Amino acid sequence: MSTHAEVGESGALESFAQTLARLRSAQKGRAAGAPAYSIYVNRPVGRFFAAVAYRLGATPNQVTLVSALFTFTGIALIAAAPVTLLSGLAIWLLLAVGYALDSADGQVARLRGGGSLAGEWLDHFIDALKISSLHLAVLVGLARVDILPVGMLAFPLIFAVVANTTFFGMILNDLLKGKASVASSTAVGGGGSMRSFLLLPTDFGILCAAFVFWGWTSGFILLYGALAVCCLVFLIAAAIKWFRDMRRIDGERTR
Known part of the structure; x- marks a missing residue:
């Protein structure tokens, strides 16, 4: 692919570097205290993928489907491939x-002038399927390891419940806040770097990296279990805050 001036979606000539610069300027705000991996690794890599996809003429939904192809191929390997390094x-x-690529689809949409309800639905639908199936695949994969105590299989079951509940809670927050005309945490933005790094164990990117230890089963279980505990603690704290936020919004609406 050439990095020289090409015709973009708007019909204007721009270089690959200019496309990246336009993406940075159009970048949406981050949720308050978003995990550091998402901010400092995943979003910049997604921005590069978005610029490539945009210049190839790909639509946001096509990028979403390519993202799903990579993700579910990885999940299939968890369940069916030999448990090796x-x-x-x-x-x-x-x-x-x-x-x-999951980060890139929304960035492509912004380059093309905005997203769609259908695209947002597809993105969230695939996210929900990914969160559910990944931990079930871990359960299946670990069940094939003869030396693993049966009790260890509780970790992926707990993690599946925690991850799905957290995802639903975040989506429900945005839905109810929108219904009450209150800005979402992403729209409000903010949050310091310290909080972002403290939330690293809750980032999906860190969970992805844990599979580097997949072939070392005891090491993987230790790391995976620790991430599950961190995510559970986060969910408990977040649920308390979310409920208080909803009560505060209720109070403001009745004044």
Whole structure:
């Protein structure tokens, strides 16, 4: 692909670097205290993928589907491939690329002048399917390891419940805040770098990286279990805050 001036979606000539610069200027705000991996790794990589996809003429929905292809190929390897260090590296790369492309679809939409309800629905639908199936795939993959105590299989079951509840809670927050004409956490933005790094264990990108240890089962279980505990603690704290936010909004609406 050439990096020289080409015709973009708007019909104006621009270089690849100019496309990246336009993406940076059009970047939406981040949620308050968003995890550091998403901010400093996934979003910039997604921006590069978005610029490539845009210049190839891909639509946001096409980028979403390519993201799903990488992600669910990785999930299939978790469930069916031999539990080795090599397969773990492949799983990590597939999930990490899929995650970056998941960030890219919205950036392509902004380059093309805005997204659509259908595109947002597809994005969230695939996210929900990814969150559910990944931990179930871990359950299936670990069940094939003969030396693993049966009790360890509780970790992916707990993680599946925590991850799905957290995702639903975030979506429900935005839905109810929008219904009450209150800005979402992404629209408000803010949050310091310290909070972003403290929330690293809750980032999907860190979960992807954990599969580097997939072939070292005891090490993987230790890391995976620690991430599950961190995500559970986050969910408990977040649920308390979310409920208080809703009560505050209720109070403001009745004044």
